[in-house]
Amino acid sequence: MHDDLINVLIIEDETYDVDRIKKTLRPYEAKIKIQDVVKNGYDALESIKSGKHFDVIIMDYQISGGLYGEALIKKIKSLDPTLQILVITKMTINQTDLSFANKLLASGAYWYGTKYPGDIEEFIYQPTDFVLSIMNAYALKQAEISQHIIRRRLDKKIKAILGQTPLLGQSPEMQKLNVLIEKYSKPNANVLIVGESGTGKELIAMNIHYLSDRKYEAFITVNCAAIPKDLIESELFGYEKGAFTGADADKPGLFEQANGGTLFLDEITELPQSAQAKLLRVLQEGEIDKIGRKKKYSVDVRVLAATNRNVDDLLDKNILREDLFYRLNILQIKVPSLSTRKGDIALLTNHFIQLYCQEMGLEPLILSPEALKVLENYSWPGNVRQLKNVTQRIVILTNENEISAELVKTCMGEIISLPSASSQPPEFSFNKILPFKEMDRLFRRKYIEFILRQSKTDTEAAEKLGMAPSNFYRSCKELGIK
Numbered sequence: 001m002h003d004d005l006i007n008v009l010i011i012e013d014e015t016y017d018v019d020r021i022k023k024t025l026r027p028y029e030a031k032i033k034i035q036d037v038v039k040n041g042y043d044a045l046e047s048i049k050s051g052k053h054f055d056v057i058i059m060d061y062q063i064s065g066g067l068y069g070e071a072l073i074k075k076i077k078s079l080d081p082t083l084q085i086l087v088i089t090k091m092t093i094n095q096t097d098l099s100f101a102n103k104l105l106a107s108g109a110y111w112y113g114t115k116y117p118g119d120i121e122e123f124i125y126q127p128t129d130f131v132l133s134i135m136n137a138y139a140l141k142q143a144e145i146s147q148h149i150i151r152r153r154l155d156k157k158i159k160a161i162l163g164q165t166p167l168l169g170q171s172p173e174m175q176k177l178n179v180l181i182e183k184y185s186k187p188n189a190n191v192l193i194v195g196e197s198g199t200g201k202e203l204i205a206m207n208i209h210y211l212s213d214r215k216y217e218a219f220i221t222v223n224c225a226a227i228p229k230d231l232i233e234s235e236l237f238g239y240e241k242g243a244f245t246g247a248d249a250d251k252p253g254l255f256e257q258a259n260g261g262t263l264f265l266d267e268i269t270e271l272p273q274s275a276q277a278k279l280l281r282v283l284q285e286g287e288i289d290k291i292g293r294k295k296k297y298s299v300d301v302r303v304l305a306a307t308n309r310n311v312d313d314l315l316d317k318n319i320l321r322e323d324l325f326y327r328l329n330i331l332q333i334k335v336p337s338l339s340t341r342k343g344d345i346a347l348l349t350n351h352f353i354q355l356y357c358q359e360m361g362l363e364p365l366i367l368s369p370e371a372l373k374v375l376e377n378y379s380w381p382g383n384v385r386q387l388k389n390v391t392q393r394i395v396i397l398t399n400e401n402e403i404s405a406e407l408v409k410t411c412m413g414e415i416i417s418l419p420s421a422s423s424q425p426p427e428f429s430f431n432k433i434l435p436f437k438e439m440d441r442l443f444r445r446k447y448i449e450f451i452l453r454q455s456k457t458d459t460e461a462a463e464k465l466g467m468a469p470s471n472f473y474r475s476c477k478e479l480g481i482k
């Protein structure tokens with residue numbers, strides 16, 4: 001078991017005590033090897049930095065040279081957090097309270113031992129305890145190293161996940177949002193994320209999880225609207241075998257699967273009342289009501305919830321329980337809609353263009369300034385998701401290297417025709433009353449232009465309007481179109 005040789009560094013300025021340590025360890029020299037002995041803190045740091053391999057450090061508490069005790073422990077741990085430090089000190093001989101020892105442990109020491117009085121020449125400390133502490137310290141070091149390796153791997157994965165779908169935006173609104181995400185990721189409190197459809201609520205929830213201390217644990221997403229209402233409770237809370245006919249095996253619920261991590265409840269307002277009541281209980285007591293189970297089942301899950309609906313309205317109508325709302329809404333994030341941060345459109349569009357070009361193996365495309373203007377002038381009721389979809393259409397349809405305004409308009413045609421409050425402002429104004437005939441003419445002209453914008457040819461437009469092409473053409477001429 002050569003690999004398991006425990007390499008020790010001794011920090012001790014009294015030769016007498018160094019000898020006592022050596023004597024104590026001599027019977028175990030096949031397993032524990034003293035690699036270096038130094039007299040002060042600075043020499044210890046030098047020795048560690050020199051590349052010598054150590055596993056366990058045995059240090060006296062008070063040594064000369066200025067750097068000692070907790071400060072030295074912290075310095076050593078900052079060089080290599082897996083180094084395990086045993087402190088041997090006289091300070092704890094007559095101690096009745098543990099505050100001194102606790103301070104040592106808090107600063108990073110693995111354990112401490114009280115030195116035998118100076119007149120016991122053979123040993124510095126009860127040999128069995130001393131050696132056992134060194135062995136245990138070594139085992140802990142090995143465990144910490146494998147944990148470090150696993151965590152480094154997980155950190156890489158997390159970076160890849162976040163890098164794949166970055167949360168983009170340089171506008172002041174997005175900068176504020178990023179500060180909030182960072183702040184809200186640290187505490188364990190539940191967060192309610194509200195915002196229009198497609199603003200990035202799910203992406204935000206993911207960012208909160210992966211910036212939190214739960215990042216190595218599960219992140220589970222549930223779309224409450226996507227699960228049939230009568231199945232939602234068994235999905236969330238699970239059931240025990242035999243709970244009802246057909247329950248022929250235990251089913252772990254999503255809360256159980258997310259234990260230790262984060263559960264993202266999307267479209268939370270779609271939860272039926274009975275599930276809302278059960279959810280409230282989990283949030284209040286940290287216990288799940290597993291169907292068919294009498295004993296309590298505790299879980300530690302952070303809940304992030306999202307909705308694109310008007311919460312005040314749903315509370316008024318009792319669709320969302322008020323007590324549940326307060327539990328979910330400990331912290332709240334309001335996601336700004338894309339129309340309030342048009343400055344981000346260029347950045348987002350260019351990112352999506354690059355993404356889809358890469359996906360389709362195309363050379364990168366350039367967005368013309370006119371094309372960007374068209375995108376920036378639109379109101380984007382479907383927010384970033386809609387912009388992403390339009391960009392995909394653009395990349396698929398383009399024949400040129402530079403994206404023209406015309407192409408953008410074509411790709412937006414379909415969505416522009418969707419009813420949206422701000423895309424079709426009313427033309428009526430009390431300051432400017434038109435005679436009916438003129439109004440009628442204006443309306444017909446606007447409507448035909450509107451249909452033309454979403455049609456590739458005049459014939460197509462005529463067809464949409466149920467007109468013969470010849471009639472359509474005449475009307476256009478008469479109305480002064482084209």
Ligand SMILES: Nc1ncnc2c1ncn2[C@@H]1O[C@H](COP(=O)(O)OP(=O)(O)OP(=O)(O)O)[C@@H](O)[C@H]1O
Nearest residue numbers: 165166167168197198199200201202203308384385
């Ligand atoms: N700021 C952003 N940067 C980059 N991509 C974004 C951003 N916001 C949203 N997206 C992308 O837009 C799409 C929609 O985002 P997401 O699903 O998070 O929206 P949502 O708010 O949950 O919408 P809904 O209410 O409809 O569920 C996703 O593909 C997401 O990656």
Ligand SMILES: [Mg+2]
Nearest residue numbers: 201202266306
């Ligand atoms: Mg969503």
